[in-house]
Amino acid sequence: MSESPNGVATPASIVDALKTVAGNPPKVRASFAKGWCVRGTYTPSDRAGDVTRSQSFTRPSRVLARFSVGGGNPDVADTNRVLRGFSFRLGDGDHRSDILTESAPVHFARTPEQMLAFLEARIPGPDGRPDEAKVAAFSAANPETLNQANYVAARPLPASFAGTTYWGVHAFPATSARGETRFVKFKVAPVGDDVTLTEQEAETKPADFLHVDLNTRIGTGDVRFNVMALLDRPGDPVMDVTIRWPDEDSREEVRLGTIVITGFEPNQACDASIFNPANLADGIGHPPDEIFAARRTAYAISLAKRR
Template identity: 75%
Template sequence: MPKPPTFQSPTATPAAIVDALKAVAGDPPKVRASFAKGRCVRGTYVPSDRAEEITRSRSFTRPSRVLARFSVGSSHSIATNRAPLLLRGFSFRLGDAHHSSDILTQSAPVHFAKTLEQMLACLKAHIPGPDGNPDIERVKAFSAANPEAMYQASYITAHPLPRNFAGTTYWGVHSFPATNSAGETRFIKFKVAPVGANVSPAESGVMADSDKLLHDDMEHRITSGNVRFSLMALLDRPGDPTMDVTIRWPDEDDRDEVRLGTIVITGLEPDQACDASIFDPANLAEGIAHPPDEIFAARRAAYALSLAKRR
């Protein structure tokens, strides 16, 4: 397995990334640098009888409580300024106090930048001007010079989202080394698939305040019953790219996957239960290791800085 990288960029530091994310969102005070509009929930996780084939991590092989947060990306999305195409996020924590894992997923299977330098440049190109909008010529110039940075936007455009969080499919964009009960290690990607919810895409023209509609819908579903997702592991093949989070594995939608377990969202939590700390992407119980790509390597510091700023 490739060793997790460390990066010492003089410009694209985690602090610079957080500042740029805040600037793209209009620099709102005391909120997350990204996915600021969210709803904290609770639930349970029940592992499948195949989970130990993939990982020996007790976060994924034992039943546990779940703390989770559904969220919506910035209104100044780098992909588009149209609300129906904003990213959605689903972050969750499985396991107990000694074997917990935080998994961060989103409604597109790729990230918008391969390197921190590219990520910072992309964010700077999308910082809004005095009129509240980014400079379209600057955005076009960046996109022309960095075509891989458009892969996420292209995916979002081609795959309209359902009108609710419950029917949305979420992906982890990173390749995680997973070690199973037999000591065998391979790369997996996480996918969170809805169970029993309406997954029909929204029609065009969803209102700009759709984040409120999404959160109200989730609250109604939880108070009326529960919301279920299958937590899946997509299995690697020889030669799959594990360092570039802007591209998918070949034939990713058609390859083998294993259901690790079921997440059942059963109740609402005060937002403070999620906002008091962070879902730390580096918090992974033994059996799931850190992905080797550059973006993941910077995330822990960036999330901690974002938490400090909003406090």
């Protein structure tokens, strides 16, 4: 793994690098800057307690959520081949959980040092573009950092926020109603199939077509997701967020509940605070990997910067 050329990786230095790669747009998130705030409801399944005693997953609640487009540019076109994000808050009071998911099952770096070096290799030069030789050299030395981009590139473009499968890339320790703890990964799947675009269809779409589509689907009650827990097996790599569990797509999974998105909220409702990955109600623990530990601090730093 290559070390960062500019010293120690801290959550603050990672936020700064994310902003620099995006051209330092003011008062927006360092990542997933473009997005829309929505509300809805969560209804648990009768099997949720088999996985977690967390009341945010075992009780019905209102949902505050945000759909987003990857990267730090708030004006990115929805046809760009970047991640889609879905962050949501379940439960209330002392039993609130914030879950952050994205349209790839892996992260692009294993450690904060690797994440910072990945970003620094992509900082634009005077011509506004990154040095392709520097990017290629870093990728050759750190091949696992291409797993996320390769996953996105191998799949058709999403045609709808409501027709996209989202993943929580971390392994979360979940304690069941019986007191048994095991690792799970979150997968949030649309009720119905994924909806995708061909490259030719994408060329005809306006820059904000995902918002238009979402508005239409909310109006027809057509934005529903199953919140799934993928169950671990002995030996699964729970510390490395750049790789998937073996046979992850055919894993045993339990439906924890269903989210229905019922309307838009003013963006200020999502922008006034953060979906903080550290907010997890008893029954869902913090993942043990280094990236999760850094994210917990980085989100608060990003919020302070955009204020």
